[in-house]
Amino acid sequence: MMRVLNICVIGALVLAAADVYKIKFESTRQAQRVAKLRLEIRRERDAVAALRAEWAKLDNPARIQDLARRHLALKPVDSRQIDPLDNLPERPPDLVPVDEPDPIGTVIANPEVLDRSATGSVPAETR
Amino acid sequence: MWMTAPVVDQPAPAREPRRRRFVASLLYGRNVDRAAKTRARIGLAVLIFALGYAVIATRLAMFAAVPEGHGSRRAIGQDAVATARPDILDRNGEILATDVRTPSLFAEPQRIIDVDEASELLTAVMPDIDAAELRARLASKRRFVWLKREITPEQRAQIYRLGIPGIGFLPENKRIYPNGAEVSHLIGHVNIDNQGIAGIEKWLDTRGLADLHLAGLATDRLQKPVELAVDLRVQHALRDELIAARATFKAVAAAGLLTDVRTGEIISMVSVPDYDPNNPRQALDPSRINRLTTGVFEMGSTFKALTVAMALDSGKITLKSAFDASHPLQYGKFAIHDFHAQNRVLTVPEIFTYSSNIGTARMALSLGIEHHKWFLRKMGQLDRLRTELPESAEPLVPKRWAELNTVTIAFGHGLSVAPLQAVAAIGALMNGGRLIPPTFLKRSEAEARALGTQVVKPETSDKMRYLMRLNVEKGTATRADVKGYYVGGKTGTSDKVVGGRYSKTKVLTSFTAVLPADQPRYLLLIMLDEPQATPDTHGFTTSGWNAVPVGGAVISRIAPLLGLGPRFELPPADKLILASVGGR
Numbered sequence: 283m284m285r286v287l288n289i290c291v292i293g294a295l296v297l298a299a300a301d302v303y304k305i306k307f308e309s310t311r312q313a314q315r316v317a318k319l320r321l322e323i324r325r326e327r328d329a330v331a332a333l334r335a336e337w338a339k340l341d342n343p344a345r346i347q348d349l350a351r352r353h354l355a356l357k358p359v360d361s362r363q364i365d366p367l368d369n370l371p372e373r374p375p376d377l378v379p380v381d382e383p384d385p386i387g388t389v390i391a392n393p394e395v396l397d398r399s400a401t402g403s404v405p406a407e408t409r
Numbered sequence: 410m411w412m413t414a415p416v417v418d419q420p421a422p423a424r425e426p427r428r429r430r431f432v433a434s435l436l437y438g439r440n441v442d443r444a445a446k447t448r449a450r451i452g453l454a455v456l457i458f459a460l461g462y463a464v465i466a467t468r469l470a471m472f473a474a475v476p477e478g479h480g481s482r483r484a485i486g487q488d489a490v491a492t493a494r495p496d497i498l499d500r501n502g503e504i505l506a507t508d509v510r511t512p513s514l515f516a517e518p519q520r521i522i523d524v525d526e527a528s529e530l531l532t533a534v535m536p537d538i539d540a541a542e543l544r545a546r547l548a549s550k551r552r553f554v555w556l557k558r559e560i561t562p563e564q565r566a567q568i569y570r571l572g573i574p575g576i577g578f579l580p581e582n583k584r585i586y587p588n589g590a591e592v593s594h595l596i597g598h599v600n601i602d603n604q605g606i607a608g609i610e611k612w613l614d615t616r617g618l619a620d621l622h623l624a625g626l627a628t629d630r631l632q633k634p635v636e637l638a639v640d641l642r643v644q645h646a647l648r649d650e651l652i653a654a655r656a657t658f659k660a661v662a663a664a665g666l667l668t669d670v671r672t673g674e675i676i677s678m679v680s681v682p683d684y685d686p687n688n689p690r691q692a693l694d695p696s697r698i699n700r701l702t703t704g705v706f707e708m709g710s711t712f713k714a715l716t717v718a719m720a721l722d723s724g725k726i727t728l729k730s731a732f733d734a735s736h737p738l739q740y741g742k743f744a745i746h747d748f749h750a751q752n753r754v755l756t757v758p759e760i761f762t763y764s765s766n767i768g769t770a771r772m773a774l775s776l777g778i779e780h781h782k783w784f785l786r787k788m789g790q791l792d793r794l795r796t797e798l799p800e801s802a803e804p805l806v807p808k809r810w811a812e813l814n815t816v817t818i819a820f821g822h823g824l825s826v827a828p829l830q831a832v833a834a835i836g837a838l839m840n841g842g843r844l845i846p847p848t849f850l851k852r853s854e855a856e857a858r859a860l861g862t863q864v865v866k867p868e869t870s871d872k873m874r875y876l877m878r879l880n881v882e883k884g885t886a887t888r889a890d891v892k893g894y895y896v897g898g899k900t901g902t903s904d905k906v907v908g909g910r911y912s913k914t915k916v917l918t919s920f921t922a923v924l925p926a927d928q929p930r931y932l933l934l935i936m937l938d939e940p941q942a943t944p945d946t947h948g949f950t951t952s953g954w955n956a957v958p959v960g961g962a963v964i965s966r967i968a969p970l971l972g973l974g975p976r977f978e979l980p981p982a983d984k985l986i987l988a989s990v991g992g993r
Binding site for chain 1: 503504507508509510585587588589591641642645646649891892893894965966968969974975
């Protein structure tokens with residue numbers, strides 16, 4: 283009885299030792315992987331920082347201004363060129379309903395809708 | 410325990426040998442239950458062993474749980490000599506300063522076999538290095554010498570391929586300022602070991618970064634970036650205009666400052682000539698100092714805004730009060746003249762728009778020296794203004810403050826302050842009367858409200874904005890009336906002191922503008938040091954001919970960047986701003 287128990291215990295011990303070894307081995311492998319990934323992350327982060335620095339250098343307003351002056355015909359915006367949205371005229375009424383599948387056909391079929399298309403610059407009577 | 414065990418096992422004491430009986434009689438008394446005693450001892454031994462194993466088990470668990478700290482710390486210590494600093498961003502997240510990792514070359518001279526060969530090979534790769542010095546370093550007896558800090562990756566690869574023993578690389582963090590001179594005075598710069606030695610960089614170090622470095626902790630770039638209040642686009646626009654103005658008027662220097670009057674944030678600060686922080690040696694040139702914080706100036710007529718505000722805030726003087734400016738103010742052997750002399754009695758708004766020295770002097774005199782001093786101290790003009798920047802200048806206050814001092818200080822002579830200080834005070838006159846300490850860091854309005862102190866009444870602030878706007882509508886600052894932004898402003902021209910006397914030709918002109926004057930958001934200061942007359946200015950060097958048009962150009966350029974929509978067809982100042990005050 284005692285002998286069977288002892289053998290069982292020894293067997294369990296060996297199994298446990300094997301398992302612990304396996305875990306230990308696996309953890310070492312994982313630790314190495316973590317270290318490698320950390321190094322890679324660090325390298326990537328350094329590369330990102332270098333690229334961001336380069337981008338900031340290329341995006342520098344003085345450089346952009348110089349390029350714009352040389353290659354574009356644009357000029358700084360004047361305050362008179364800015365208008366608030368409130369000054370936009372009202373949107374003209376739709377000629378045909380928005381969900382109409384054949385809008386052009388509808389206008390041809392009912393030419394009288396065009397008379398409603400008066401806008402600020404195009405009076406109704408010239409149509 | 411092990412000593413007594415064989416004794417316990419003996420069943421009959423009678424048959425024991427003599428020696429053993431003697432030992433037993435030494436160990437036990439005559440009538441002791443030896444079995445009970447033994448059991449107790451075994452129990453004790455079990456307890457001690459159990460404790461021992463428990464300690465071992467906990468240590469094992471601790472080793473398993475905590476990663477080995479020793480090795481990793483050594484690795485960090487090896488690869489980052491110049492430690493990392495947090496990135497500095499502008500208010501929109503644009504990078505102003507960042508770290509880039511670059512390799513540095515070092516040698517361990519004791520391990521070098523052939524000094525001549527090594528120095529020859531190295532100079533072939535790096536032609537710019539001093540060959541004699543390199544050789545001396547390699548031949549030295551030291552254990553570690555830097556050969557070259559911050560080499561390029563290509564050089565690194567080439568040297569690596571040479572395979573010289575005793576030569577190695579350490580990656581170091583190099584500070585990069587991608588915008589060059591654009592924000593130089595503001596962020597400052599670092600030395601070769603990445604320690605801040607000027608500007609915001611130095612401030613970062615005094616905030617505990619230096620201690621982190623010493624502890625070897627601040628090596629990674631995971632530190633939170635520092636966000637400043639400065640707007641890079643506005644900064645560029647202001648600098649661009651100032652450089653152009655400096656060239657046009659052949660000025661010694663030009664400076665500009667833009668603050669948010671509601672929060673005290675410094676949106677832009679430029680002082681040209683400036684320097685490139687990537688090449689900090691230029692910063693040593695004394696002509697490149699930051700005139701806005703490290704220089705003190707007599708602000709000239711700009712100071713009249715403070716005098717008039719003091720008068721209006723006292724309650725004794727209203728906008729309808731009048732002062733006699735019909736003849737120069739005689740004070741001992743000094744006579745105070747007006748530049749735009751009207752030679753008649755002037756009301757307060759007229760004094761402000763004609764920039765009358767006599768009028769403001771009489772105004773200050775009527776309130777007395779003590780009141781004047783008290784008010785200026787309250788506005789922070791007599792004490793050193795401290796911001797995040799380590800560089801700051803103490804105002805030059807007269808030691809004995811007599812009536813003559815009050816007379817001259819009333820129109821901005823005889824008291825030299827840092828321009829930033831004057832701007833902070835005028836900002837308080839504009840924003841409803843709260844003096845908010847200026848800052849280079851982002852700040853919310855709520856924080857600013859908590860920090861600020863009420864220095865003048867809100868009505869005084871309304872009246873001051875009315876006067877500022879009036880001055881642009883029909884005073885000395887008409888050339889800054891950018892349509893749509895409702896600019897208000899005060900000009901200032903002060904004679905510079907040259908050799909202890911006021912010079913007639915060398916002047917310092919300034920222009921302080923608030924925009925928009927009815928709903929104040931921003932305060933702009935433009936300063937030109939010794940501007941020269943040009944054909945366009947008809948020989949004048951006063952502020953209205955140089956600093957004011959520059960201010961106008963700057964405003965029309967930066968207002969869209971600041972998100973200010975132009976508003977046209979606004980009524981004149983007396984209708985729009987004064988109406989809210991309700992009478993005068």
